[in-house]
Amino acid sequence: MRTKLLHVRANVKELDRAIKWYKDVLGFSVGGSWPPENPNYVHFEHESGAMFALMEHKNYPTPGRFNFYVDDVDSLWERLKNKAEVVEELFSTAYGSRKFTIVDLDGNELGFVQG
Template sequence: MKLNALRPMIWTDQFEQTIQFYTQILEFNIGGRNDTWGWASLYKDAVTIMIAKPNEHTPFDKPVFTGSFYFNTDDVEALWNRLKDKTNICYGIETFEWEMREFAIYDNNHYILQFGQSTE
């Protein structure tokens, strides 16, 4: 058995605003969208995420995730320079002892998005 990919599903009651954040700020593309279902698939390079409105089977009061979404990149400096004045910063760019240069922002739902590049 082999796992081929992981595509996180971001639940939100701000469906349109979330799609706009990921497509306009982070430059994702829309791969599929169904407004009746309240669902969209977004992609950028090798990364795919899904956006969904909660349904009756999904207990949902507000966006909650007990972790972060970590994106590896090949040019964290350029990404930092492009995003730092357009987003809500969680922490600024820094080189950490685990040999990663990274920063984190919040998306429009307050999910934490981390971006990092190996310093090795």
């Protein structure tokens, strides 16, 4: 399988505290947040390469998430859904993509996204 790693997410205990650190210490700028009504996720502005994001995670500390972009997420879902622990079943997002998330043997979240 060929993939393109475009999105890496670190899980954090307190999102607002983490955002402040990334902004004040590293000079990052928030590029977007989700969900709009009560964000628990932000990603930072970037030029190219992988997008870096933070998510306040109820089970902190947990591994982060690596989102791989693929050409045919539906076929990949059919191939993998019974071979790994599923975190999120295949669904269409509000921002126009389709994705699902599984975990590897060590609990790392692997997202597969199209669109």
